[in-house]
Amino acid sequence: MNETNINNTQQNLNEKIESLNLEIDKLNNESKNNWELFVRCKAEMENLKKRTDKEILNTSNFALQNILCDFIPLLDSFELCFKKKTEDNLINIDGVILMHKMLLNILDKYNLKKISTEENEKLDISKHEAISVEYKDDIEEDDTIKTVLQNGYILNDRVLRYVKVSVLKRKN
Amino acid sequence: MNETNINNTQQNLNEKIESLNLEIDKLNNESKNNWELFVRCKAEMENLKKRTDKEILNTSNFALQNILCDFIPLLDSFELCFKKKTEDNLINIDGVILMHKMLLNILDKYNLKKISTEENEKLDISKHEAISVEYKDDIEEDDTIKTVLQNGYILNDRVLRYVKVSVLKRKN
Known part of the structure; x- marks a missing residue:
């Protein structure tokens, strides 16, 4: 180098x-x-x-x-x-x-609303709670609402209280 | 090197x-x-x-x-x-x-409470609103509450509605 x-x-x-x-x-x-x-x-x-x-x-x-x-x-x-x-x-x-x-x-x-429920409406467990059942011969469809026993309420899409109802069922 | x-x-x-x-x-x-x-x-x-x-x-x-x-x-x-x-x-x-x-x-x-107000109490503008005044000779102190005209309410430390009162003032 x-x-x-x-x-x-x-x-x-x-x-x-x-x-x-x-x-x-x-x-x-x-x-x-x-x-x-x-x-x-x-x-x-x-x-x-x-x-x-x-x-x-x-x-x-x-x-x-x-x-x-x-x-x-x-x-x-x-x-x-x-x-x-x-x-x-x-x-x-x-x-x-x-x-x-x-x-x-x-x-x-x-936005609290009463859940509108008609008599003879079909029971819908997303808003109704059946607390009594009556058996009859001449029912067209099972679980038809007979009477609203207590009103239910909904807030936006959430049920705060279910509608308490009595329902009709066919006698077998 | x-x-x-x-x-x-x-x-x-x-x-x-x-x-x-x-x-x-x-x-x-x-x-x-x-x-x-x-x-x-x-x-x-x-x-x-x-x-x-x-x-x-x-x-x-x-x-x-x-x-x-x-x-x-x-x-x-x-x-x-x-x-x-x-x-x-x-x-x-x-x-x-x-x-x-x-x-x-x-x-x-x-926690909504009625604001308790006694007659003859001294007006306190932090909770009372005087909406009428009566002038008298024999008043010991100005701005003494004569009557509660509408109740007031407080939520925690915040006045939601002032007590509406009539007050007494000394005639000069």
Whole structure:
């Protein structure tokens, strides 16, 4: 090896080292930036969790607050109704009809609906609950509803109380 | 420089390069791991946001569902009450008192309370709203409550309706 060659080789190696050091600096920065992104994301998530818990509590409180507010006029009507009682402790039905309407309106506002059930309708276990059975000869179809014993109610698509009914079955 | 020295120097440089390459591999892995941590955190956060929106909706629905369920027996009582009316369309007060109690019990369960207000109490604008004023000579203190005109209600610490009152003021 002549001296020029030796120098060239050493220079090449030194340049290589320099370039590798630059690469290391770059990677160090990149790794640090990625770590910082992660740490920031983690902190944001913690904040989000805290906010969420608070928001859930607020949502529940707000829903209740609204519906409870709606019932205050009904309380007033009851008090008014009592003031209008006769000496025999009787109350004219009009006031009670009015209160009933107020109650229905509030519940309707929140989408609570009476499940409409016709007599002679076929029993549908997704909304009816048969609590008594009567056997007869002249029934066309089994499980026909004879009487609604207690009304049922539905909120959006969820049955809150099943309609209690008596059904007819064919005598064998 | 003798040949041994040259070889030693070149060997040192090559070893340095090897060690730098190892360092680069390590940093590449580290940076990649940090990036993956960040990406996973970001995905978790997106999921959390989606779950949160759903949870908030559920919470609100669940709060309403519970309270609406509680009102179903009151609907039954109204219907029962109507069945018991006399021929003169009068209703015995007992049924109405019972319904009033049912309503109060439900509202009490959700912490809605009547704001208790005594006559001769000092007006407190955090819960009272004076809607009429009477001027008199013999008033000890201004803004003494004369009469409660409409009841007020409080839910937890929040006034849902202020107590409407008439107040007394000294005649000058």
